[in-house]
Amino acid sequence: MTADIASPSSKRLPSKDDGNPLVRKVVCPHCWRTFKPEEVLWVSEHEELVGDPIVKDEPIRFLPTRFTLDGSAIDAREMVCRTLACPECHLVIPRLLLENPITFFSLVGSVGSGKSNFLAAMTWELRRVLARQFAITFADADKESNWALNRYEELLFLPDDPERLTVLEKTRTQGDLYRSVRLNGQEVQVPKPFLFSMHPAAGHPWEKHRRRAGNIVCLYDNAGEHYAVGQDTAVSPVTRHLSKAKVLMFLFDPTQDPRFREKCRPISRDPQVVEPLHTIRQESILSEAAQRVRKHTGLSTYQRHNAPLLVLVAKSDVWAPLVQADLTKEPVLPPAAGSPLSAVDMEHVERVSTLVRQLLLDVSPEIVTTAEDFCEEVLYIPVSALGVSPQKNPEAGGLVVRPKDIHPRWVTVPILYAYARWTQGLIHGAKGK
Numbered sequence: 323m324t325a326d327i328a329s330p331s332s333k334r335l336p337s338k339d340d341g342n343p344l345v346r347k348v349v350c351p352h353c354w355r356t357f358k359p360e361e362v363l364w365v366s367e368h369e370e371l372v373g374d375p376i377v378k379d380e381p382i383r384f385l386p387t388r389f390t391l392d393g394s395a396i397d398a399r400e401m402v403c404r405t406l407a408c409p410e411c412h413l414v415i416p417r418l419l420l421e422n423p424i425t426f427f428s429l430v431g432s433v434g435s436g437k438s439n440f441l442a443a444m445t446w447e448l449r450r451v452l453a454r455q456f457a458i459t460f461a462d463a464d465k466e467s468n469w470a471l472n473r474y475e476e477l478l479f480l481p482d483d484p485e486r487l488t489v490l491e492k493t494r495t496q497g498d499l500y501r502s503v504r505l506n507g508q509e510v511q512v513p514k515p516f517l518f519s520m521h522p523a524a525g526h527p528w529e530k531h532r533r534r535a536g537n538i539v540c541l542y543d544n545a546g547e548h549y550a551v552g553q554d555t556a557v558s559p560v561t562r563h564l565s566k567a568k569v570l571m572f573l574f575d576p577t578q579d580p581r582f583r584e585k586c587r588p589i590s591r592d593p594q595v596v597e598p599l600h601t602i603r604q605e606s607i608l609s610e611a612a613q614r615v616r617k618h619t620g621l622s623t624y625q626r627h628n629a630p631l632l633v634l635v636a637k638s639d640v641w642a643p644l645v646q647a648d649l650t651k652e653p654v655l656p657p658a659a660g661s662p663l664s665a666v667d668m669e670h671v672e673r674v675s676t677l678v679r680q681l682l683l684d685v686s687p688e689i690v691t692t693a694e695d696f697c698e699e700v701l702y703i704p705v706s707a708l709g710v711s712p713q714k715n716p717e718a719g720g721l722v723v724r725p726k727d728i729h730p731r732w733v734t735v736p737i738l739y740a741y742a743r744w745t746q747g748l749i750h751g752a753k754g755k
Contacts, residue, residue, distance in 0.1 A: 348362065349424055351515035352413040353408060363409050365403060367403045368400075371399060376412040377413065377501075378504070384397065406420070414466075421536070422538050423537060425537055426563055427567060427568070428542065428564045429543070429571045432578060435546060436573065439708060440705060451652075455654060456664060457662065460518055463519040468516050478708075478723075489715065510559065511557065513543075515542060515563075521533075521748075539737070568744065573634045577592065585641070585644060586641050605692045627697045630699040630743075632700075632740070633689065633702045638731055653670040666750070666751040705735070705736075
């Protein structure tokens, strides 16, 4: 097959380098406040400067008036400070946020749909695929913020014993993935973001323009309970990143739908199909997300959102025989003549999307109608975070998986396709002829 390939070198860089290494506007990934770089706060270093009014029992944040020659702030006790914080929520942010624009990808899904598994598989595979096939560095922008996701990556993909069964955990509504701050006189819970730096590496046509072409990918792992009706409140605005997202993703779990389970029983012995754990009306989750986006963006009930929606149909290893397509082969084309980089097979992704959409229309039509009533553009992508059926945990209940058997499918496609289709050209795509 020949292909039309738009390479990064043929596309204009995001902006002309004006000598200013800072972005014009910064968006806090914790509270989504937009501010100018010069408004950023610094975190005091001296041990006596503790007791910030917004983040309790932590060093005081301040707007400096004195700096060292290398640009670091000096606190009230003459200590040099190098850590930055948001002027609104006072939570720590990486310096990279002042240098590169941020792109929000919001993931919506029901309780137990496998959001954490998917995020861990996606980020783990992106580290490998982007480096090897696209000459792009995909790395943690904030190790502390990414700690929980890194831990889950290690559980699934870097275990001490790949033969030992690993428990598939669910996201909690409180704990490691959330922070509490005091805003407007009340305690407010905000989500911890997962932040990744994405920029050209050696061999990429834009390698010499790493800063200008760089981008920050921001992801969240909200518990499914946070998408229930009535959970979007002033003291728990943990899903309001939805209104900031450049791309929305909805993870649909077919094994939570009795109609899909019935379809899959002749072709799968997955315990989630044979002995279903629970049934959930997943279109109500997506509908609630749509209402929140409309509320926080000012859209009317009948307006569609202009951000694209990717409906990720999970556990494709279970239901793949129901569509006439090979869902094991990744939609990435090898480098074309004269190019060192691979390309996203856009035509194949879109062709599979049509097939998956038809399957959903046949089995769970309300998912299609809700999605297409919400957003102007919808794409349907099959994904499998594990690539294998889990086992029932004989001791504690729930599900377990053997790490050596994990082989994710299509988990990188949402990010690869999104960057090839809707961003400035850091990743390029191909259309078959």
